Amino acid sequence: MKWIGLTGNIASGKTTVANVLREQAIPIIDADQISHQALRIEQDRILNYFGNGILGEDGQIDRRKLGEKVFSSQKSREVLEGILHPLIQKKVAEKRALLESAGYHWAVYDVPLLFENKLEDQFDAILLVIAPDKLRLERLVDRKGLTEEEAKQRMATQMDPEQKKTKAHFVIENDGDVDQLRERVLAWKATIDSKYS
Incomplete structure (x- = not known):
């Protein structure tokens, strides 16, 4: 079975990506x-x-x-x-x-701190979800109820997304709406299905 790491910085949309994959009957192990x-x-x-x-x-x-x-x-x-x-x-x-x-032919391990914990060698492939910092900050303040200072502090504890991009096999940019993100996830899934099934 191929083992795929799903990661992304806080408030990047990684959970939405995992949920779309779950809807498609892809097994997800959730680190959180x-x-x-x-x-x-x-x-x-x-x-x-x-x-x-x-x-x-x-x-x-x-x-x-x-x-x-x-x-x-x-x-x-x-x-x-x-x-x-x-x-x-x-x-x-x-x-x-x-x-x-x-x-199962492939499964996903949803792990937020994949690169920070140096887990990349454990996976056959890694999918990174990224979103603009401004959007991530807004999500943390609006949805998680954090102050702007708390949100920035949490964002600062994680590796820079640009650095993560150099280590990931696949990158999904979450810079649009949920429907756009869903389309990108389904396109990625089709690629993985053809590669690993």
């Missing part, structure tokens, strides 16, 4: 979903480092509070990744093995 599970499983270890100040009213880790700490400190980000990544890698390997045994 797995990391949310890992967050719950590793809550005690995370609290030991970050303290109870990151808890929400429900007694669970408030991802926004945790994000404030993690996105403002490289060391905090590294500690969190050190706690979560081994479990995430194990879960992904299990899901990938299930898809392979089910006979």
